[in-house]
Amino acid sequence: xxxxxxxxxxxxxxxxxxxxxDQSGVDLANVKMSMNPFCEIAVEEAVRLKERGIASEIVAxxxxxxxxxxxxxxxLALGADRAILVETDEELGSLAVAKLLKAVVDKEQPQLVITxxxxxxxxxxxxxxxxxxxxxxxQGTFASKVEQAGDKLKVTREIDGGLQTLELSLPAIVTTDLxxxxxxxxxxxxxxxxxxxxxxxxxxADLGVSVAxxxxxxxxxxxxxxxxxIKVGSVAELxxxxxxxxxxx
Amino acid sequence: xxTLVIAEHDNAALAAATLNTxxxxxxxxxxxxxxxxxxxxxxxxxxAAKIAGVSKVLVADDAAYGHLLAENVxxxxxxxxxxxxxxxxxxxxxxxxxxxxxxxxLDVEQISEIVAxxxxxxxxxxxxxxxxxxxxxxxAPIKVISVRATAFDPVAGEGGSAAIEGVSGTGDAxxxxxxxxxxxxxxxxxLTSARVVISGGRGMQSGDNFKLLYALADKLGAAVGASRAxxxxxxxANDMQVGQTGKIVAPDLYVAVGISGAxxxxxxxxxxxxxxxxxxxxxxxxxxxxDYGLVADLFEVLPELEKQL
Ligand SMILES: Cc1cc2nc3c(=O)[nH]c(=O)nc-3n(C[C@H](O)[C@H](O)[C@H](O)COP(=O)(O)OP(=O)(O)OC[C@H]3O[C@@H](n4cnc5c(N)ncnc54)[C@H](O)[C@@H]3O)c2cc1C
Ligand SMILES: Nc1ncnc2c1ncn2[C@@H]1O[C@H](COP(=O)(O)O)[C@@H](O)[C@H]1O
Numbered sequence: 342x343x344x345x346x347x348x349x350x351x352x353x354x355x356x357x358x359x360x361x362x363d364q365s366g367v368d369l370a371n372v373k374m375s376m377n378p379f380c381e382i383a384v385e386e387a388v389r390l391k392e393r394g395i396a397s398e399i400v401a402x403x404x405x406x407x408x409x410x411x412x413x414x415x416x417l418a419l420g421a422d423r424a425i426l427v428e429t430d431e432e433l434g435s436l437a438v439a440k441l442l443k444a445v446v447d448k449e450q451p452q453l454v455i456t457x458x459x460x461x462x463x464x465x466x467x468x469x470x471x472x473x474x475x476x477x478x479x480q481g482t483f484a485s486k487v488e489q490a491g492d493k494l495k496v497t498r499e500i501d502g503g504l505q506t507l508e509l510s511l512p513a514i515v516t517t518d519l520x521x522x523x524x525x526x527x528x529x530x531x532x533x534x535x536x537x538x539x540x541x542x543x544x545x546a547d548l549g550v551s552v553a554x555x556x557x558x559x560x561x562x563x564x565x566x567x568x569x570x571i572k573v574g575s576v577a578e579l580x581x582x583x584x585x586x587x588x589x590x
Numbered sequence: 591x592x593t594l595v596i597a598e599h600d601n602a603a604l605a606a607a608t609l610n611t612x613x614x615x616x617x618x619x620x621x622x623x624x625x626x627x628x629x630x631x632x633x634x635x636x637x638a639a640k641i642a643g644v645s646k647v648l649v650a651d652d653a654a655y656g657h658l659l660a661e662n663v664x665x666x667x668x669x670x671x672x673x674x675x676x677x678x679x680x681x682x683x684x685x686x687x688x689x690x691x692x693x694x695x696l697d698v699e700q701i702s703e704i705v706a707x708x709x710x711x712x713x714x715x716x717x718x719x720x721x722x723x724x725x726x727x728x729x730a731p732i733k734v735i736s737v738r739a740t741a742f743d744p745v746a747g748e749g750g751s752a753a754i755e756g757v758s759g760t761g762d763a764x765x766x767x768x769x770x771x772x773x774x775x776x777x778x779x780x781l782t783s784a785r786v787v788i789s790g791g792r793g794m795q796s797g798d799n800f801k802l803l804y805a806l807a808d809k810l811g812a813a814v815g816a817s818r819a820x821x822x823x824x825x826x827a828n829d830m831q832v833g834q835t836g837k838i839v840a841p842d843l844y845v846a847v848g849i850s851g852a853x854x855x856x857x858x859x860x861x862x863x864x865x866x867x868x869x870x871x872x873x874x875x876x877x878x879x880x881d882y883g884l885v886a887d888l889f890e891v892l893p894e895l896e897k898q899l
Contacts (some may be wrong), residue, residue: 358718363828367722379835434699435690459835464717465702467690470660474694479765482687485828495769499828500683501837506769507659513765519818519835520828552805555730556699559712564721567860570881572872576894579866579884586882587864588899589786589843590810 342452342511344387344396347442347469348380348416350409351462364560375411377455381419382517385524387455388420395489396453398422402445405436406430410540417535418527424540427548435463436590437552439471441498444475444548453494458483458516469516479509485520591620591710594648594670596679596689597638600887601628601656601890603875604637606783607680609744612641614737615678616745621645624752625670627663627759629656629682636753648752654762657685661766664691666759671696671732675710681736681838689736690747698730703838705741719857721832734814739782740840740861774827778804784813786843789832789859790825793848793869797825802892803847808898815839817849833858848888867879868892 352358353373354495390396403409404427412579413424421454427441442512446454449541456469473480481487481496485504494509527535545552573579583590593615598605606626615622623646624638635649648670654662668686671677677692679685679704693700705723706714712727713735781787788810790803800814807814816826818833832839834857844862848854851874853868859865860879867880870887877883884891 344740352718354854358609358721360722366719395673423713432890436694436697436699439694461834462718463699463702464719464834466686467700467702470687470690471694471700473660474664477765479763480687480820481690481766482660483683500771501829502773503771503827503829505657505771508767508769510765518828519831520822521715540598554699555728556701557727557729559725559727561711561717562725564716564720564723567865569878569881570865572877572885576884576886576891576898579882579899583771583843583866587843 342396343398343400344390345446345447345449345451345454346383346387346399346401346416346421347454348403349377349455349457349460350374350403350405350411350412351377351460352437354378354461360563362560366561368557374408376415376455377460379459379517381524382521383455383457383521383534384416384419384421385522386517389522392421400425400449400451402427402442404429404433404441413540414535415527417538418532419525423538426540426542427545428542429552431546431552433552434554434556435467436466436471437554439468439475439552441545441552442468442472443475443546444550448471453512454514456514456516458518469514473514479513481507481509481513482516483516483518485518487515487521490528501590591675592673593620593622593676593678594674595622596623596667596677597624597626597634598680598682598684599626599631599634600629601631604634606744607682607739608638609641609747611678611680611737612643612743612745613742614704614707614729615676616643617742618676618710620675623648625650627658627666627669629653633828638748639752639754640748640750642749644750644752647752648757649754650759652759652761654873657768658688659766659768660688660691661690661763662761665763667692667790668695668759669759674725674732676733676735678735678737680742681738685736687817689734693734696732696734698732698734699728701726701728701733701735701816703736704739720860721853736745738838740838760894774829778807779813781810781813781815782837784841786810786812787815787839787841788812788845788847789815789817789849790820790847791849792819792823794820794825800825806892806896806899809896817855846876847892849876851876851879
């Protein structure tokens with residue numbers, strides 16, 4: 342089956358971002374950017390499906406600025422066969438991204454779309470589910486295991502109380518959780534080979550999709566700082582403080 | 591203006607997060623209705639009718655809604671939403687699963703995990719693992735919002751007497767089916783609503799050593815949580831993960847044991863009232879958010895602590 346993987350270029354997960362003084366957003370100048378970690382897991386899962394002979398072709402798609410080509414090249418180095426960049430400098434909401442992905446799905450007709458469960462910048466956790474609504478496909482969100490079961494997909498999901506297993510008709514959308522797999526690193530030869538793999542660029546207008554949004558960011562502030570605490574010297578002192586000062590036990 | 595709150599439940603009992611979500615609806619203002627979608631969920635509907643401030647409970651009782659499969663409940667909710675200005679659900683794994691599907695069916699953006707209501711169209715929500723708080727305004731005709739339960743004090747679960755009304759939906763979409771689940775049963779309080787949470791990290795070294803935390807938790811009536819590293823290593827179950835991409839907790843007391851304090855972990859617990867960190871590394875970032883830090887070997891501290899409590 343053909344598998345489509347959505348990858349987002351985001352601030353690296355090790356970076357602690359700072360809010361701009363004018364409260365217009367966070368400062369991303371000279372900050373390390375990477376593939377969203379949940380998207381790395383999505384690419385890895387697609388590659389494993391191909392290694393198991395289930396996936397026949399892997400197409401990586403990103404919506405973002407020209408620089409997102411870097412993340413698509415990474416996906417190609419990890420094992421994707423070709424890539425599509427929907428190029429825009431606008432910061433789009435999840436609904437607009439889902440609409441653009443839907444247009445790509447209409448064209449590519451994959452049997453399976455894998456997205457991350459959450460982008461670590463917006464922390465939205467929406468896009469995969471929205472794409473599922475727009476396509477009418479079944480959704481297996483927060484997946485920790487994906488198996489083929491005849492003409493269906495069996496997906497184990499991480500839920501609040503534990504784990505849940507669903508069976509989905511294909512085509513379907515899966516969103517990845519942390520325990521689905523441990524992504525590999527791209528080898529140098531594969532990074533070199535990835536430079537020759539096809540990467541196509543399209544514009545939202547080419548796809549006939551309006552990216553207008555109903556959401557406006559009025560301001561972005563730093564969170565309230567916690568007061569610096571104290572170090573205690575012993576267990577006895579800790580217990581005393583919790584009882585008499587903090588009064589929480 | 592009226593808000594439809596989607597109830598969180600397991601068909602037998604109403605979950606506490608519903609009360610926090612109704613609190614967010616009250617902050618918005620207007621009439622509040624609650625939808626209970628489930629299977630043989632009459633007891634939940636009765637409990638929802640008693641929530642203070644709720645004027646109507648809609649019940650969609652159908653086998654198709656028994657496991658809240660998104661393919662089935664999203665069209666139900668989107669259909670009902672037409673009569674409302676706001677649709678709210680808790681940011682539980684259920685809410686996170688079906689609500690964006692509802693929003694897309696309604697062709698509106700979703701506002702995820704709000705922590706404050708500024709006005710009926712303006713909300714605050716954390717982004718970048720809580721390192722920034724965005725104030726967002728929505729011009730959508732129907733505002734679809736998930737609510738971070740810990741940010742809203744729950745309304746009373748008693749005192750209301752809402753009318754209960756049956757509704758029907760579109761039934762089974764036929765694209766997904768429930769196969770099974772493994773639900774952890776525990777006598778300890780639920781992680782996200784516990785008054786005290788004790789979490790263990792990679793420093794615990796094994797799942798067996800988590801017994802030290804359980805013993806302490808039982809003395810304090812606490813829930814036990816874990817860092818991602820502890821869950822990945824198999825020391826603790828996935829539903830115990832606290833953090834940016836796990837559960838958000840804000841108890842009166844949070845005790846972090848053998849946890850370094852990565853930003854992704856802090857995102858899930860830094861709104862706790864009192865934070866205690868036990869770590870042998872004095873430079874561990876967890877100490878920057880701890881009210882009381884103890885630099886020591888956890889294997890010496892935990893037995894001692896159990897004795898002294
Ligand atoms: C996309 C993404 C999402 C993530 N989401 C989450 C999330 O939701 N929640 C989360 O927790 N993490 C999350 N993480 C992982 C996070 O970045 C850290 O890797 C993780 O929190 C580290 O866990 P830890 O503190 O237990 O382990 P470590 O960082 O290894 O820290 C272990 C600590 O134990 C201390 N220690 C060791 N032995 C002892 C001893 N005998 N006595 C006392 N102290 C001792 C050490 O000094 C150290 O500070 C996420 C990461 C990514 C990339
Ligand atoms: N701009 C984008 N380009 C490609 N994929 C995206 C984009 N935004 C979100 N996604 C996908 O949707 C997932 C969840 O993102 P979000 O809903 O924004 O939290 C990500 O892990 C990606 O797989």
